[in-house]
Amino acid sequence: MDRQSKTDAPVIILGAGPAGTTLSMGLSAKKIHHILIDQSEFPRDKICGDALSGKVVYALNRVKPGVVDRIAEDNERFLPSWGISFVAPNKRRLDIPFTTDKLKHKQAPGFIATRTHFDSLMVEETKSDYCSQYFGVKVTNTAIMKDGVLVETSAGKHTGEIIVDCRGMQSSLARDYGIEMDRDHYCAGLRQYFENVDGMSDEGYIELHFINDVLPGYFWIFPMTGNRVNVGLGMLSSSVSKKKVNLKEEFNRIVKEHPVISKRFKHAKALETVKGWGLPLGSIKREISGHRVMFCGDAASLIDPFTGEGIGNAMISAKYAADVIEEAIAHHDYSHDVLKVYDNHVYNHLWPELKMSHQLQKMVRFPWLFNFVANKGHKSNEFKTLLTAMFENVDLRKKFRNPRFYLRLLLNK
Ligand SMILES: Cc1cc2nc3c(=O)[nH]c(=O)nc-3n(C[C@H](O)[C@H](O)[C@H](O)COP(=O)(O)OP(=O)(O)OC[C@H]3O[C@@H](n4cnc5c(N)ncnc54)[C@H](O)[C@@H]3O)c2cc1C
Structure with a gap:
């Protein structure tokens, strides 16, 4: 033209x-x-x-x-990243590959x-x-x-x-x-690069840690090349205001004092100061x-x-x-x-x-529900496969909305 x-x-x-x-x-x-x-x-x-x-x-x-x-x-x-790890408020970890058939890719x-x-x-x-x-x-x-x-x-x-x-x-x-x-549809986010964080996945799994004090939101640890790691915390802005959370203090507290996470930062070195930016949500x-x-x-x-x-x-x-x-x-x-x-x-x-x-963001406000799903997933390989399939297919994800899904889980079906 x-x-x-x-x-x-x-x-x-x-x-x-x-x-x-x-x-x-x-x-x-x-x-x-x-x-x-x-x-x-x-x-x-x-x-x-x-x-x-x-x-x-x-x-x-x-x-x-x-x-x-x-x-x-x-x-x-x-x-390269092959999957995602969700860590529930009860610290139960669910590792979910992005694909049901790695060899196909x-x-x-x-x-x-x-x-x-x-x-x-x-x-x-x-x-x-x-x-x-x-x-x-x-x-x-x-x-x-x-x-x-x-x-x-x-x-x-x-x-x-x-x-x-x-x-x-x-x-x-x-x-x-x-x-x-609009604070109900907006998230505040912090990021800090580190190097030498322990316990990172060999397959580039990104980690989302759901922690009671920062729900709805999560703390993340994403692996990068060169032994560097992107660490951050994001939380819904209306909840930051309502719960009067100081996001930066919360971030530092998790890195330094969280019973599981802080241990992985024992040998880590921060490569920058904590930086913040907003996330306009859809x-x-x-x-x-x-x-x-x-x-x-x-x-x-x-x-x-x-x-x-x-x-x-x-x-x-x-x-x-x-x-x-x-x-x-x-x-x-x-x-x-x-x-x-x-x-x-x-x-x-x-x-x-x-x-x-x-x-899902609204459901995360109920930590018990998240804990329940994580407990089930931890025990059942079949359920983990279902979660991976849900990642690949939005229609399958609709199951999360359906109370019968939880009833079936409860009955172990
Ligand atoms: C803490 C945090 C963590 C995130 N993590 C992820 C993640 O892991 N994965 C993911 O997919 N998304 C993530 N996001 C969201 C992601 O960063 C954004 O959705 C993405 O950058 C949007 O791209 P964009 O091109 O719309 O805008 P931007 O990337 O913001 O680009 C806008 C561009 O406009 C330019 N600009 C602005 N004003 C002017 C001006 N007046 N004149 C000229 N140029 C201007 C800027 O310089 C910039 O280059 C995260 C966001 C935050 C804040």
């Missing part, structure tokens, strides 16, 4: 995190000219758990096949890498004749008019047909469109497009409310944004009527899982 003469480019993408870069790759594949702006120069850090789930692999395979192979071959920066279902590395790789992959890049340039103002858009930055102005805001939770435009921070549906504007990733509040996973959802939303933009350009129609098809695609794909995760 040719560059349109009256604007700098048809599409202006604000932010080059996972959402912005995925969208850029998707648009380049469709030969659509676009501008990609980020306030940072890359590589740059982003506070995150650094876990790249199967959804990241899924989205990348759809927008740019071959990138996942590069990730899988990069053993120095990307650690030539690559691991997930990976763990610092965002410095992952986001740089993503930015590297956006380089194309269709993408004009402005990094180290801050977006200062946006204007959405009847017949075009204008983006003002610290380095100049750009005109286009449509803005796609991928600026994460800092997006002021998203707030203008009503995608606001536990309610929102309008994520408007006239000549779309929101992807954290700017659209799409993080999984149970697992805290947002990278994969950001990338999936960006993939759909590219598809809808292609249609809008083909018809020279950037009205909300055309663009709201994007909302439908995103929620048709993600809502069943987001809804389920919201319910």
